[in-house]
Amino acid sequence: MTDGADRPLAGDVADLLAAIERAAADLGLAEEPARFVAALEAGAPRDDEPGAAT
Amino acid sequence: MTDRPLWELAADVRGGTLSPVELTEACLARIARLDARLRAFITVDAARAREAARERAAEARRGRIAGPLHGIPLAYKDLYAVRGLPCSAGTKLDQYFVAEREATAVSRLAAAGAITLGTLNLSELALGPFGDNAHRGDPQNPWRAGHVTGGSSSGSAVAVAAGLACAALGTDTGGSIRLPAAACGVVGLKPTYGRVSRAGVLPLAWSLDHVGPLARTVRDAALLLGLLAGPDPHDATASRRPVPDYVAALAVPVTGLRVGVPRNYYWDGVDDAVVEAVREAIALLGRLGARIGEIALPDPRVLVDVANVLARVESAAVHARLVREQPHALQPAVRARLEVGFRIGAVDYLQAARLRARLTRAFLPDVFGEVDVLAMPTIPEPAPTLEAVRAGTTAEVVRRMGRFSRLTRPWNALGLPALSVPCGFSPAGLPIGLQLVGRPFDEATVLRAGHAYEQAAGWWRRRPPLD
Numbered sequence: 392m393t394d395g396a397d398r399p400l401a402g403d404v405a406d407l408l409a410a411i412e413r414a415a416a417d418l419g420l421a422e423e424p425a426r427f428v429a430a431l432e433a434g435a436p437r438d439d440e441p442g443a444a445t
Numbered sequence: 446m447t448d449r450p451l452w453e454l455a456a457d458v459r460g461g462t463l464s465p466v467e468l469t470e471a472c473l474a475r476i477a478r479l480d481a482r483l484r485a486f487i488t489v490d491a492a493r494a495r496e497a498a499r500e501r502a503a504e505a506r507r508g509r510i511a512g513p514l515h516g517i518p519l520a521y522k523d524l525y526a527v528r529g530l531p532c533s534a535g536t537k538l539d540q541y542f543v544a545e546r547e548a549t550a551v552s553r554l555a556a557a558g559a560i561t562l563g564t565l566n567l568s569e570l571a572l573g574p575f576g577d578n579a580h581r582g583d584p585q586n587p588w589r590a591g592h593v594t595g596g597s598s599s600g601s602a603v604a605v606a607a608g609l610a611c612a613a614l615g616t617d618t619g620g621s622i623r624l625p626a627a628a629c630g631v632v633g634l635k636p637t638y639g640r641v642s643r644a645g646v647l648p649l650a651w652s653l654d655h656v657g658p659l660a661r662t663v664r665d666a667a668l669l670l671g672l673l674a675g676p677d678p679h680d681a682t683a684s685r686r687p688v689p690d691y692v693a694a695l696a697v698p699v700t701g702l703r704v705g706v707p708r709n710y711y712w713d714g715v716d717d718a719v720v721e722a723v724r725e726a727i728a729l730l731g732r733l734g735a736r737i738g739e740i741a742l743p744d745p746r747v748l749v750d751v752a753n754v755l756a757r758v759e760s761a762a763v764h765a766r767l768v769r770e771q772p773h774a775l776q777p778a779v780r781a782r783l784e785v786g787f788r789i790g791a792v793d794y795l796q797a798a799r800l801r802a803r804l805t806r807a808f809l810p811d812v813f814g815e816v817d818v819l820a821m822p823t824i825p826e827p828a829p830t831l832e833a834v835r836a837g838t839t840a841e842v843v844r845r846m847g848r849f850s851r852l853t854r855p856w857n858a859l860g861l862p863a864l865s866v867p868c869g870f871s872p873a874g875l876p877i878g879l880q881l882v883g884r885p886f887d888e889a890t891v892l893r894a895g896h897a898y899e900q901a902a903g904w905w906r907r908r909p910p911l912d
Contacts, residue, residue, distance in 0.1 A: 401788075404785055411751070415796035424801070426803075427798075428638070428639065431637060431860050431886070434805075
């Protein structure tokens with residue numbers, strides 16, 4: 392954006408990236424994005440639970 | 446007739462007491478009468494809907510029923526590739542998205558017998574939680590003209606609330622199914638990430654995008670999810686997990702179900718009428734036999750930051766050509782949000798994706814070791830006026846957007862199933878939504894809790910004052 396009234400958005404982005412950098416500081420070396428889907432699959436109900444396939 | 450739940454209408458069609466022609470004509474008549482002011486549709490395909498209705502009626506007379514949606518008129522957010530119809534994605538361009546094939550979700554519902562009425566209005570590129578669209582005409586809240594519908598699946602919620610379609614599909618990247626469902630007084634379900642194929646749906650941010658139904662009742666949403674869910678060779682992210690019988694699961698009572706009420710974040714700065722309605726809804730679940738308890742959740746603000754980084758970068762990548770070649774074709778707030786993505790580096794993007802994995806792995810055992818379902822508001826305030834959400838600078842408008850979707854966005858980051866169910870009205874007569882969130886791939890439990898509440902509370906019977 393070039394409109395002067397929208398300049399604060401640049402500050403918002405800087406704050407956002409600083410927050411990500413802080414939170415990511417202690418990520419394990421082996422952490423990778425694909426573990427997100429693996430976590431969902433692992434967290435699903437077991438076959439003998441109410442939400443399991445019938 | 447168009448006020449009735451989808452599952453009842455479908456049963457009548459299968460039983461021969463309701464003709465698909467009669468039902469389709471009722472929807473088309475309502476669209477003709479109301480949509481000039483509601484602005485739910487972008488394209489109405491009346492001719493093909495009538496032709497399909499005649500075919501379904503003839504098949505029904507011969508005793509040939511295609512599936513559970515035989516002869517049921519539906520409509521799709523204009524982000525889905527629908528055979529024979531243009532896809533604008535809410536932009537100025539009539540044909541912005543051309544897919545290789547029809548969206549899998551649309552094809553599955555058509556194979557179950559559904560009739561396509563047309564495509565539905567939305568926030569431009571699905572980027573906006575209020576649902577307004579200057580290019581295509583602002584959808585109006587059916588409960589109170591001049592107020593936003595919620596978005597981005599605004600037309601989907603309006604069409605269902607106003608009885609223009611028996612149900613609709615939307616998409617949800619930060620709340621875009623649940624926000625309009627709550628603001629318009631209908632049911633909206635964002636399934637687990639990967640539960641429903643997204644093939645043939647224009648992405649906004651592929652790490653966060655979800656496909657799901659908006660419907661009049663939880664039972665309708667359960668029926669639709671059962672048809673939509675499952676693996677798809679055209680979408681590598683679609684899970685191969687078996688699909689439960691979601692409708693059958695509704696019959697299980699909620700006795701003993703552990704419902705967690707977040708102690709932190711989800712009540713901060715929420716409108717008093719919303720707090721009161723949602724607290725009362727949770728208390729009713731308790732009277733139905735659920736065990737209600739407070740729970741401290743891991744700080745959702747990190748999840749919101751993660752979702753924002755992923756969403757901004759991925760949406761900038763998807764729409765880079767449009768932003769660079771035709772920036773002035775975009776509404777200012779949409780353009781501003783897309784441009785943010787170009788300022789975020791690859792390392793920050795990947796750190797956000799890695800953080801998401803770690804946060805999800807920590808959240809699931811911590812929270813779902815203690816509860817089965819979480820309950821909280823969907824929207825922090827009843828639908829504001831169109832005038833109010835557009836006031837101020839572009840930066841102010843963008844920040845207001847972030848505040849409106851702050852209760853839904855964390856669940857996109859975590860990929861968990863989340864349902865919005867109507868739970869009352871503000872003093873001004875605007876709907877309020879209860880949000881229920883469950884374990885991954887446990888839509889059955891979320892729907893069960895929503896159904897039990899809905900049937901006991903009865904808000905779903907109320908209709909907006911349109912006639």
